[in-house]
Amino acid sequence: MFHRPFFASLIALGLASCSGDLSALDPAGPYAGAIANLWWIMLAGAGAILTLVLVLFGLVLFRPGFGRSLSVKGWMIAGGLFLPVPVLMALMTYGMAQGEYLIGAWQNEPVMARVEARGAMWRWDFRYPDVGSDVATVETLHIPAGGVVEVRVTSADVVHSFWIPRLAGKIDAVPGHTTVLRIKADVPGRYAGICAEYCGTGHAGMRFTVEAHTPETYRQKLTALTAEGPAP
Structure with a gap:
Protein backbone atom coordinates (compact mmCIF):
# COMPACT_ATOMS: atom_id res chain seq x y z
CA MET A 1 0.00 0.00 0.00
CA PHE A 2 1.34 3.43 -0.95
CA HIS A 3 2.06 5.98 1.76
CA ARG A 4 2.26 9.77 1.78
CA PRO A 5 6.10 9.89 1.63
CA PHE A 6 5.96 7.94 -1.62
CA PHE A 7 3.58 10.41 -3.26
CA ALA A 8 5.55 13.36 -1.86
CA SER A 9 8.74 11.94 -3.36
CA LEU A 10 6.99 11.34 -6.67
CA ILE A 11 5.72 14.93 -6.81
CA ALA A 12 9.13 16.31 -5.85
CA LEU A 13 10.76 14.25 -8.59
CA GLY A 14 8.28 15.53 -11.14
CA LEU A 15 8.83 19.15 -10.14
CA ALA A 16 12.62 18.73 -10.18
CA SER A 17 12.47 17.40 -13.73
CA CYS A 18 10.94 20.72 -14.87
CA SER A 19 14.08 22.70 -14.06
CA GLY A 20 17.78 22.53 -14.75
CA ASP A 21 20.31 23.58 -17.38
CA LEU A 22 18.76 21.41 -20.09
CA ASN A 108 10.35 42.77 -35.95
CA GLU A 109 12.95 42.69 -33.18
CA PRO A 110 16.35 44.16 -34.08
CA VAL A 111 19.35 41.84 -33.99
CA MET A 112 21.94 42.83 -31.39
CA ALA A 113 24.64 40.35 -32.42
CA ARG A 114 25.36 37.72 -35.05
CA VAL A 115 27.39 34.57 -34.48
CA GLU A 116 28.28 31.50 -36.48
CA ALA A 117 28.04 28.00 -35.02
CA ARG A 118 29.62 24.96 -36.65
CA GLY A 119 29.08 21.43 -35.43
CA ALA A 120 31.76 18.79 -35.97
CA MET A 121 32.14 15.35 -34.41
CA TRP A 122 32.01 16.00 -31.54
CA ARG A 123 32.25 19.68 -30.61
CA TRP A 124 30.89 23.12 -31.43
CA ASP A 125 32.97 26.00 -32.81
CA PHE A 126 31.76 29.60 -32.70
CA ARG A 127 32.82 32.71 -34.61
CA TYR A 128 31.79 36.33 -34.23
CA PRO A 129 31.78 38.11 -37.63
CA ASP A 130 30.44 41.33 -36.11
CA VAL A 131 33.75 41.74 -34.30
CA GLY A 132 36.28 40.14 -36.63
CA SER A 133 37.06 36.99 -38.54
CA ASP A 134 39.80 36.08 -36.07
CA VAL A 135 37.46 35.94 -33.05
CA ALA A 136 36.48 32.35 -32.29
CA THR A 137 35.71 30.08 -29.35
CA VAL A 138 35.35 26.34 -28.90
CA GLU A 139 32.49 24.83 -26.87
CA THR A 140 31.63 28.22 -25.32
CA LEU A 141 29.25 30.64 -27.01
CA HIS A 142 29.29 34.27 -25.85
CA ILE A 143 26.17 36.38 -26.36
CA PRO A 144 24.80 39.69 -25.08
CA ALA A 145 21.86 39.41 -22.70
CA GLY A 146 18.66 41.34 -23.26
CA GLY A 147 18.90 41.35 -27.05
CA VAL A 148 18.25 39.10 -30.02
CA VAL A 149 21.21 37.04 -31.22
CA GLU A 150 21.13 35.55 -34.69
CA VAL A 151 22.94 32.22 -34.88
CA ARG A 152 23.92 30.89 -38.30
CA VAL A 153 24.34 27.14 -37.93
CA THR A 154 26.15 24.66 -40.16
CA SER A 155 28.03 21.36 -39.92
CA ALA A 156 31.47 20.17 -40.98
CA ASP A 157 30.55 16.50 -41.36
CA VAL A 158 27.18 14.92 -40.51
CA VAL A 159 23.79 16.30 -39.47
CA HIS A 160 23.84 17.72 -35.95
CA SER A 161 21.17 19.69 -34.08
CA PHE A 162 21.87 22.96 -32.28
CA TRP A 163 19.77 23.37 -29.13
CA ILE A 164 19.87 25.65 -26.10
CA PRO A 165 16.71 24.45 -24.29
CA ARG A 166 16.34 27.48 -21.99
CA LEU A 167 16.77 30.06 -24.77
CA ALA A 168 15.06 28.76 -27.91
CA GLY A 169 14.01 25.75 -29.94
CA LYS A 170 16.44 23.58 -31.83
CA ILE A 171 17.57 23.67 -35.43
CA ASP A 172 19.49 21.21 -37.59
CA ALA A 173 23.10 21.79 -38.56
CA VAL A 174 23.36 20.43 -42.12
CA PRO A 175 26.64 19.97 -44.03
CA GLY A 176 26.92 22.42 -46.91
CA HIS A 177 23.93 24.47 -45.75
CA THR A 178 23.35 27.32 -43.29
CA THR A 179 20.26 27.45 -41.10
CA VAL A 180 19.35 30.44 -38.95
CA LEU A 181 18.09 30.47 -35.38
CA ARG A 182 17.44 33.46 -33.14
CA ILE A 183 17.94 33.23 -29.39
CA LYS A 184 17.48 35.68 -26.53
CA ALA A 185 18.51 35.54 -22.88
CA ASP A 186 16.60 37.84 -20.52
CA VAL A 187 19.44 38.17 -18.03
CA PRO A 188 23.18 37.45 -17.91
CA GLY A 189 24.11 33.95 -16.87
CA ARG A 190 25.35 30.57 -18.01
CA TYR A 191 23.16 28.24 -20.05
CA ALA A 192 23.74 24.75 -21.39
CA GLY A 193 23.52 23.68 -25.01
CA ILE A 194 23.63 20.27 -26.66
CA CYS A 195 23.49 18.45 -29.95
CA ALA A 196 19.95 17.06 -30.16
CA GLU A 197 20.52 14.78 -33.17
CA TYR A 198 22.32 11.45 -32.77
CA CYS A 199 25.58 11.87 -34.67
CA GLY A 200 27.83 8.99 -33.63
CA THR A 201 29.60 7.48 -30.65
CA GLY A 202 30.56 10.86 -29.17
CA HIS A 203 27.07 12.34 -29.40
CA ALA A 204 26.38 12.26 -25.64
CA GLY A 205 29.38 14.48 -24.95
CA MET A 206 28.69 17.02 -27.69
CA ARG A 207 27.70 19.83 -25.36
CA PHE A 208 28.57 23.49 -25.07
CA THR A 209 28.11 26.40 -22.70
CA VAL A 210 26.43 29.72 -23.41
CA GLU A 211 27.69 32.73 -21.46
CA ALA A 212 25.30 35.68 -21.62
CA HIS A 213 26.92 38.98 -20.66
CA THR A 214 25.72 42.52 -20.33
CA PRO A 215 26.22 44.30 -23.70
CA GLU A 216 29.25 46.21 -22.34
CA THR A 217 30.88 43.11 -20.86
CA TYR A 218 30.13 41.17 -24.04
CA ARG A 219 32.15 43.60 -26.12
CA GLN A 220 34.98 43.55 -23.61
CA LYS A 221 35.04 39.76 -23.64
CA LEU A 222 35.25 39.62 -27.42
CA THR A 223 38.00 42.23 -27.40
CA ALA A 224 39.95 40.07 -24.97
CA LEU A 225 39.42 37.03 -27.22
CA THR A 226 40.76 39.04 -30.14
CA ALA A 227 43.92 39.86 -28.15
CA GLU A 228 44.37 36.20 -27.27
CA GLY A 229 44.25 35.18 -30.91
CA PRO A 230 41.95 32.79 -32.81
CA ALA A 231 40.77 29.59 -31.24
CA PRO A 232 42.20 26.33 -32.64
Whole structure:
Protein backbone atom coordinates (compact mmCIF):
# COMPACT_ATOMS: atom_id res chain seq x y z
CA MET A 1 0.00 0.00 0.00
CA PHE A 2 1.34 3.43 -0.95
CA HIS A 3 2.06 5.98 1.76
CA ARG A 4 2.26 9.77 1.78
CA PRO A 5 6.10 9.89 1.63
CA PHE A 6 5.96 7.94 -1.62
CA PHE A 7 3.58 10.41 -3.26
CA ALA A 8 5.55 13.36 -1.86
CA SER A 9 8.74 11.94 -3.36
CA LEU A 10 6.99 11.34 -6.67
CA ILE A 11 5.72 14.93 -6.81
CA ALA A 12 9.13 16.31 -5.85
CA LEU A 13 10.76 14.25 -8.59
CA GLY A 14 8.28 15.53 -11.14
CA LEU A 15 8.83 19.15 -10.14
CA ALA A 16 12.62 18.73 -10.18
CA SER A 17 12.47 17.40 -13.73
CA CYS A 18 10.94 20.72 -14.87
CA SER A 19 14.08 22.70 -14.06
CA GLY A 20 17.78 22.53 -14.75
CA ASP A 21 20.31 23.58 -17.38
CA LEU A 22 18.76 21.41 -20.09
CA SER A 23 15.10 21.82 -19.20
CA ALA A 24 12.92 23.41 -21.87
CA LEU A 25 10.34 23.94 -19.10
CA ASP A 26 12.62 26.39 -17.27
CA PRO A 27 12.89 29.13 -19.92
CA ALA A 28 15.28 32.07 -19.59
CA GLY A 29 14.09 34.01 -22.63
CA PRO A 30 10.89 34.86 -24.52
CA TYR A 31 11.38 32.39 -27.37
CA ALA A 32 11.93 29.45 -25.03
CA GLY A 33 9.08 30.81 -22.88
CA ALA A 34 6.65 30.61 -25.79
CA ILE A 35 7.66 26.98 -26.39
CA ALA A 36 7.31 26.11 -22.69
CA ASN A 37 3.87 27.75 -22.52
CA LEU A 38 2.76 25.73 -25.54
CA TRP A 39 3.96 22.53 -23.84
CA TRP A 40 1.97 23.28 -20.68
CA ILE A 41 -1.16 24.16 -22.66
CA MET A 42 -0.83 20.95 -24.68
CA LEU A 43 -0.45 18.99 -21.45
CA ALA A 44 -3.59 20.63 -20.04
CA GLY A 45 -5.51 19.83 -23.23
CA ALA A 46 -4.38 16.21 -23.18
CA GLY A 47 -5.36 16.04 -19.51
CA ALA A 48 -8.80 17.42 -20.30
CA ILE A 49 -9.42 14.78 -22.98
CA LEU A 50 -8.14 12.02 -20.68
CA THR A 51 -10.41 13.24 -17.89
CA LEU A 52 -13.45 13.15 -20.17
CA VAL A 53 -12.62 9.61 -21.26
CA LEU A 54 -12.10 8.44 -17.66
CA VAL A 55 -15.37 10.05 -16.53
CA LEU A 56 -17.27 8.21 -19.26
CA PHE A 57 -15.47 4.99 -18.41
CA GLY A 58 -16.36 5.40 -14.74
CA LEU A 59 -20.02 6.08 -15.55
CA VAL A 60 -20.19 2.93 -17.68
CA LEU A 61 -18.63 0.88 -14.87
CA PHE A 62 -20.57 2.21 -11.90
CA ARG A 63 -23.85 3.16 -13.50
CA PRO A 64 -25.14 0.12 -15.39
CA GLY A 65 -27.22 1.04 -18.38
CA PHE A 66 -25.72 4.54 -18.64
CA GLY A 67 -24.70 4.21 -22.26
CA ARG A 68 -27.75 2.39 -23.59
CA SER A 69 -29.54 5.59 -24.54
CA LEU A 70 -27.07 6.09 -27.41
CA SER A 71 -26.47 3.74 -30.32
CA VAL A 72 -23.00 2.57 -31.27
CA LYS A 73 -22.94 5.17 -34.06
CA GLY A 74 -24.09 7.82 -31.61
CA TRP A 75 -21.23 7.00 -29.24
CA MET A 76 -18.76 7.16 -32.11
CA ILE A 77 -20.00 10.62 -33.09
CA ALA A 78 -20.30 11.94 -29.54
CA GLY A 79 -17.09 10.40 -28.21
CA GLY A 80 -15.01 10.75 -31.35
CA LEU A 81 -16.10 14.24 -32.41
CA PHE A 82 -18.08 16.27 -29.91
CA LEU A 83 -15.80 15.59 -26.94
CA PRO A 84 -12.23 15.88 -28.34
CA VAL A 85 -12.70 18.24 -31.30
CA PRO A 86 -13.33 21.46 -29.30
CA VAL A 87 -10.24 20.79 -27.18
CA LEU A 88 -8.13 19.96 -30.22
CA MET A 89 -9.35 23.07 -32.05
CA ALA A 90 -8.44 25.24 -29.07
CA LEU A 91 -4.98 23.66 -28.89
CA MET A 92 -4.41 24.15 -32.61
CA THR A 93 -5.48 27.80 -32.41
CA TYR A 94 -3.15 28.45 -29.49
CA GLY A 95 -0.27 26.63 -31.20
CA MET A 96 -0.71 28.70 -34.37
CA ALA A 97 -0.84 31.89 -32.31
CA GLN A 98 2.43 31.00 -30.61
CA GLY A 99 3.99 30.24 -33.99
CA GLU A 100 2.86 33.62 -35.31
CA TYR A 101 4.33 35.28 -32.23
CA LEU A 102 7.71 33.67 -32.81
CA ILE A 103 7.72 34.56 -36.51
CA GLY A 104 6.65 38.13 -35.76
CA ALA A 105 9.24 38.53 -33.02
CA TRP A 106 11.97 37.26 -35.33
CA GLN A 107 10.94 39.68 -38.08
CA ASN A 108 10.35 42.77 -35.95
CA GLU A 109 12.95 42.69 -33.18
CA PRO A 110 16.35 44.16 -34.08
CA VAL A 111 19.35 41.84 -33.99
CA MET A 112 21.94 42.83 -31.39
CA ALA A 113 24.64 40.35 -32.42
CA ARG A 114 25.36 37.72 -35.05
CA VAL A 115 27.39 34.57 -34.48
CA GLU A 116 28.28 31.50 -36.48
CA ALA A 117 28.04 28.00 -35.02
CA ARG A 118 29.62 24.96 -36.65
CA GLY A 119 29.08 21.43 -35.43
CA ALA A 120 31.76 18.79 -35.97
CA MET A 121 32.14 15.35 -34.41
CA TRP A 122 32.01 16.00 -31.54
CA ARG A 123 32.25 19.68 -30.61
CA TRP A 124 30.89 23.12 -31.43
CA ASP A 125 32.97 26.00 -32.81
CA PHE A 126 31.76 29.60 -32.70
CA ARG A 127 32.82 32.71 -34.61
CA TYR A 128 31.79 36.33 -34.23
CA PRO A 129 31.78 38.11 -37.63
CA ASP A 130 30.44 41.33 -36.11
CA VAL A 131 33.75 41.74 -34.30
CA GLY A 132 36.28 40.14 -36.63
CA SER A 133 37.06 36.99 -38.54
CA ASP A 134 39.80 36.08 -36.07
CA VAL A 135 37.46 35.94 -33.05
CA ALA A 136 36.48 32.35 -32.29
CA THR A 137 35.71 30.08 -29.35
CA VAL A 138 35.35 26.34 -28.90
CA GLU A 139 32.49 24.83 -26.87
CA THR A 140 31.63 28.22 -25.32
CA LEU A 141 29.25 30.64 -27.01
CA HIS A 142 29.29 34.27 -25.85
CA ILE A 143 26.17 36.38 -26.36
CA PRO A 144 24.80 39.69 -25.08
CA ALA A 145 21.86 39.41 -22.70
CA GLY A 146 18.66 41.34 -23.26
CA GLY A 147 18.90 41.35 -27.05
CA VAL A 148 18.25 39.10 -30.02
CA VAL A 149 21.21 37.04 -31.22
CA GLU A 150 21.13 35.55 -34.69
CA VAL A 151 22.94 32.22 -34.88
CA ARG A 152 23.92 30.89 -38.30
CA VAL A 153 24.34 27.14 -37.93
CA THR A 154 26.15 24.66 -40.16
CA SER A 155 28.03 21.36 -39.92
CA ALA A 156 31.47 20.17 -40.98
CA ASP A 157 30.55 16.50 -41.36
CA VAL A 158 27.18 14.92 -40.51
CA VAL A 159 23.79 16.30 -39.47
CA HIS A 160 23.84 17.72 -35.95
CA SER A 161 21.17 19.69 -34.08
CA PHE A 162 21.87 22.96 -32.28
CA TRP A 163 19.77 23.37 -29.13
CA ILE A 164 19.87 25.65 -26.10
CA PRO A 165 16.71 24.45 -24.29
CA ARG A 166 16.34 27.48 -21.99
CA LEU A 167 16.77 30.06 -24.77
CA ALA A 168 15.06 28.76 -27.91
CA GLY A 169 14.01 25.75 -29.94
CA LYS A 170 16.44 23.58 -31.83
CA ILE A 171 17.57 23.67 -35.43
CA ASP A 172 19.49 21.21 -37.59
CA ALA A 173 23.10 21.79 -38.56
CA VAL A 174 23.36 20.43 -42.12
CA PRO A 175 26.64 19.97 -44.03
CA GLY A 176 26.92 22.42 -46.91
CA HIS A 177 23.93 24.47 -45.75
CA THR A 178 23.35 27.32 -43.29
CA THR A 179 20.26 27.45 -41.10
CA VAL A 180 19.35 30.44 -38.95
CA LEU A 181 18.09 30.47 -35.38
CA ARG A 182 17.44 33.46 -33.14
CA ILE A 183 17.94 33.23 -29.39
CA LYS A 184 17.48 35.68 -26.53
CA ALA A 185 18.51 35.54 -22.88
CA ASP A 186 16.60 37.84 -20.52
CA VAL A 187 19.44 38.17 -18.03
CA PRO A 188 23.18 37.45 -17.91
CA GLY A 189 24.11 33.95 -16.87
CA ARG A 190 25.35 30.57 -18.01
CA TYR A 191 23.16 28.24 -20.05
CA ALA A 192 23.74 24.75 -21.39
CA GLY A 193 23.52 23.68 -25.01
CA ILE A 194 23.63 20.27 -26.66
CA CYS A 195 23.49 18.45 -29.95
CA ALA A 196 19.95 17.06 -30.16
CA GLU A 197 20.52 14.78 -33.17
CA TYR A 198 22.32 11.45 -32.77
CA CYS A 199 25.58 11.87 -34.67
CA GLY A 200 27.83 8.99 -33.63
CA THR A 201 29.60 7.48 -30.65
CA GLY A 202 30.56 10.86 -29.17
CA HIS A 203 27.07 12.34 -29.40
CA ALA A 204 26.38 12.26 -25.64
CA GLY A 205 29.38 14.48 -24.95
CA MET A 206 28.69 17.02 -27.69
CA ARG A 207 27.70 19.83 -25.36
CA PHE A 208 28.57 23.49 -25.07
CA THR A 209 28.11 26.40 -22.70
CA VAL A 210 26.43 29.72 -23.41
CA GLU A 211 27.69 32.73 -21.46
CA ALA A 212 25.30 35.68 -21.62
CA HIS A 213 26.92 38.98 -20.66
CA THR A 214 25.72 42.52 -20.33
CA PRO A 215 26.22 44.30 -23.70
CA GLU A 216 29.25 46.21 -22.34
CA THR A 217 30.88 43.11 -20.86
CA TYR A 218 30.13 41.17 -24.04
CA ARG A 219 32.15 43.60 -26.12
CA GLN A 220 34.98 43.55 -23.61
CA LYS A 221 35.04 39.76 -23.64
CA LEU A 222 35.25 39.62 -27.42
CA THR A 223 38.00 42.23 -27.40
CA ALA A 224 39.95 40.07 -24.97
CA LEU A 225 39.42 37.03 -27.22
CA THR A 226 40.76 39.04 -30.14
CA ALA A 227 43.92 39.86 -28.15
CA GLU A 228 44.37 36.20 -27.27
CA GLY A 229 44.25 35.18 -30.91
CA PRO A 230 41.95 32.79 -32.81
CA ALA A 231 40.77 29.59 -31.24
CA PRO A 232 42.20 26.33 -32.64
